[in-house]
Amino acid sequence: MQIQVNGEPFDAGECVNLAELVNRLGLAGKRIAIELNMEIVPRSEHDKTELKAGDRVEVVHAIGGG
Amino acid sequence: MSEQQLNDPLVIAGKSYQSRLLVGTGKYKDLQETGEAIAASGAEIVTVAVRRTNIGQNPDEPNLLDVISPDRYTILPNTAGCYTAQDAVRTCRLARELLDGHDLVKLEVLGDQKTLYPNIVETLSAAETLIKDGFKVMVYTNDDPIVAKHLEEMGCVAVMPLGSLIGSGLGILNPHNIRLIMEEAQVPIIVDAGVGTASDAAVAMEMGCAGVLMNTAIAAANQPVLMASAMRKAIEAGREAFLAGRMPRKAYASASSPLVGTIG
Numbered sequence: 659m660q661i662q663v664n665g666e667p668f669d670a671g672e673c674v675n676l677a678e679l680v681n682r683l684g685l686a687g688k689r690i691a692i693e694l695n696m697e698i699v700p701r702s703e704h705d706k707t708e709l710k711a712g713d714r715v716e717v718v719h720a721i722g723g724g
Numbered sequence: 725m726s727e728q729q730l731n732d733p734l735v736i737a738g739k740s741y742q743s744r745l746l747v748g749t750g751k752y753k754d755l756q757e758t759g760e761a762i763a764a765s766g767a768e769i770v771t772v773a774v775r776r777t778n779i780g781q782n783p784d785e786p787n788l789l790d791v792i793s794p795d796r797y798t799i800l801p802n803t804a805g806c807y808t809a810q811d812a813v814r815t816c817r818l819a820r821e822l823l824d825g826h827d828l829v830k831l832e833v834l835g836d837q838k839t840l841y842p843n844i845v846e847t848l849s850a851a852e853t854l855i856k857d858g859f860k861v862m863v864y865t866n867d868d869p870i871v872a873k874h875l876e877e878m879g880c881v882a883v884m885p886l887g888s889l890i891g892s893g894l895g896i897l898n899p900h901n902i903r904l905i906m907e908e909a910q911v912p913i914i915v916d917a918g919v920g921t922a923s924d925a926a927v928a929m930e931m932g933c934a935g936v937l938m939n940t941a942i943a944a945a946n947q948p949v950l951m952a953s954a955m956r957k958a959i960e961a962g963r964e965a966f967l968a969g970r971m972p973r974k975a976y977a978s979a980s981s982p983l984v985g986t987i988g
Contacts, residue, residue, distance in 0.1 A: 663779055665776070668779070683777075683779060683780075685777065688777075689787055689789050689822060691774075691818045691819070693814070693817075696814070698820075717776065718775060718777060719774075719787065719788075720772040720788050720789050720799070720822060720823075721773050721788055722758060722773065723748060724748025724749070724771055724804065724890070724939030
């Protein structure tokens, strides 16, 4: 299944929900936040939030800044 | 720490802080230097940026929040790099999710890349949305006293005028405006941006600013950890001097030693 992750095309393979996508990205357990089609998806909802082709996912984390 | 400092907290959105120095985490050589400089600065409020995670690149690299723990520091996510109210609001919502519901944010909406001057129209729009959405907004703004008062009246918990351009190190270029802002303010006024060295920070505090937020002045010093320590002292010295009240300026000399009983 083709989706977009952080502005780039991404093959989500067999991932059916956000939690599986996070796993596939190697980010399970990391301090991240996710937006799906411009809406925040709380961590507790990742495994209940299904993915569909064409979804736009943003994954962010904290980095150094002033 | 003196008794006076203990009784003189900086209060932001109902929470008390002993340190009046707020620091950023950008531009350091590595995370170890970041951690050491932040510790040396004594800061309790520490800004971070929110950015896209690099997909497929070394997911095991250490995370800033492992070094600057939210258990120890008040993390202040910023909206640096945002040029529209919409992007700034999105960034704050992502930050709140990232930090488990933490709702204190540093709002900055920039005008152009050359000056990083705040875009006040977009800043006002973003502040309104964020405050309605329950955020506690510390807002980066220019040194216009009318805009500063407006941001306060909207409900911003701290107003943070620039001393000079972000990362310029030029110090406080218009102290008269900062003074005008402080005269009317009911919320903390924190100089954000422009500090170049310790004396700049002391000047801000001697004027009566509630605090100073800085990043580059520490991170871009030859020895950031030592500069962080210098800034800590400058902030404390400046605050104590403000509380003590400086002597009046005089045009002519006034002898410190008694004039009577001199020999000859």
